[in-house]
């Protein structure tokens with residue numbers, strides 16, 4: 001999903017081989033949006049497994065210990081109990097993330113849990129979470145990874161209450177679910193750039209023209225609803241490597257990869273930094289003070305290529321701490337986030353109570369085994385064992401590592 005843009009950027013810097021560059025650019029335009037296709041549902045053949053709550057082995061470790069504990073620093077340890085829900089018990093899993101139903105043969109990736117170094121991270125307690133969220137609204141603002149995140153939360157809460165969809169828009173990319181017995185509202189807002197953007201992609205994700213990105217104008221879709229939010233998770237970044245023309249103060253200031261040669265090339269990390277400054281200054285300046293969690297970069301784990309040229313993610317277990325350090329783009333985008341976050345925090349002292357990082361990057365980086373890979377499609381190898389299948393090494397299987405993001409979210413929110 002646009003990561004090829006990063007390679008292209010390097011190519012552009014070198015100004016080498018213009019023909020190849022043009023070919024690549026057109027390939028990029030055609031494939032710009034990594035559409036996840038939906039497949040007709042057929043009865044699930046995956047074995048449902050029992051979910052056993054797993055607090056036993058280290059329950060000796062402080063229940064209230066998370067107060068001083070860095071939840072984001074830790075390691076993945078084996079978890080024989082397995083995930084908190086099954087693909088058959090949760091009606092909210094979309095087909096491209098329903099890896100077991102789609103025939104993923106290995107299940108080892110389901111048997112890990114995140115162990116912060118200094119405390120025990122309890123699995124989300126759906127009752128406790130829903131009670132804490134009574135009469136409240138949680139908004140998830142960003143790209144398709146936020147959809148992945150929302151679906152995981154819906155699944156984790158499903159054994160207590162099913163969210164009812166009460167709104168959808170933007171080709172179903174924005175949705176609102178309501179939990180009537182708790183009067184809890186979960187709002188998913190599609191805004192992949194967080195700022196105003198003219199996107200010319202058709203329903204199949206084919207781009208007909210360059211994206212026009214207004215770096216100094218936040219997307220009113222989320223800012224206008226902002227006063228109704230009690231809790232907010234914001235995240236973006238994945239769309240920034242795309243070809244785009246950048247605007248500021250109603251003037252074109254440059255572009256990233258565009259074909260018009262008279263425009264200045266501006267690196268997408270710079271554009272991302274500018275957008276984050278806008279977001280954080282909006283948060284600081286707003287009189288409404290929900291709890292804002294900026295969720296850090298989601299790494300993809302393509303190996304031996306990108307999504308468009310045979311890249312795959314075949315690993316079946318997490319990396320150990322220190323075993324993998326990410327790609328250049330991961331480190332760079334994460335650094336932009338940390339720098340802008342620190343800058344915003346330094347600017348306003350009262351921010352710290354309202355603005356925090358949901359720093360899921362380090363723990364997600366260690367999970368190359370958690371993506372859908374070829375199993376974004378239904379039984380991709382049934383007809384041909386060696387079929388060429390396009391992989392998704394960006395979005396995450398459900399159940400899967402994203403469930404941990406919600407365990408952490410729940411810890412933060414219920415202790416807030």
Ligand SMILES: *[C@@H]1O[C@H](CO)[C@@H](O)[C@H](O)[C@H]1NC(C)=O
Pocket residue numbers: 131134135182183
């Ligand atoms: C929600 O608000 C109603 C009244 O507006 C109140 O009666 C009820 O106790 C509240 N519920 C929670 C869980 O806070």
Ligand SMILES: *[C@@H]1O[C@H](CO)[C@@H](O)[C@H](O)[C@H]1NC(C)=O
Pocket residue numbers: 135136137183
């Ligand atoms: C539900 O919560 C909203 C605030 O999110 C509040 O305005 C409304 O009165 C609540 N409804 C009930 C029935 O408590």
Ligand SMILES: *[C@@H]1O[C@H](CO)[C@@H](O)[C@H](O)[C@H]1NC(C)=O
Pocket residue numbers: 249
């Ligand atoms: C924005 O553009 C207008 C003219 O179009 C100019 O007067 C103004 O100074 C510019 N503002 C900034 C912040 O650059």
Ligand SMILES: *[C@@H]1O[C@H](CO)[C@@H](O)[C@H](O)[C@H]1NC(C)=O
Pocket residue numbers: 252260262263
């Ligand atoms: C760049 O060239 C196009 C025509 O190719 C023109 O419409 C545009 O105004 C030019 N932009 C700048 C900043 O010179």
Ligand SMILES: *[C@@H]1O[C@H](CO)[C@@H](O)[C@H](O)[C@H]1NC(C)=O
Pocket residue numbers: 277280281284285343344347348
């Ligand atoms: C710093 O804070 C002031 C007022 O709180 C705000 O106007 C300004 O935009 C902030 N700057 C940044 C970079 O967040």
Ligand SMILES: *[C@@H]1O[C@H](CO)[C@@H](O)[C@H](O)[C@H]1NC(C)=O
Pocket residue numbers: 281282285286
């Ligand atoms: C802050 O808010 C005030 C009014 O609420 C507005 O006039 C001003 O432009 C805002 N500043 C920034 C940096 O958003």
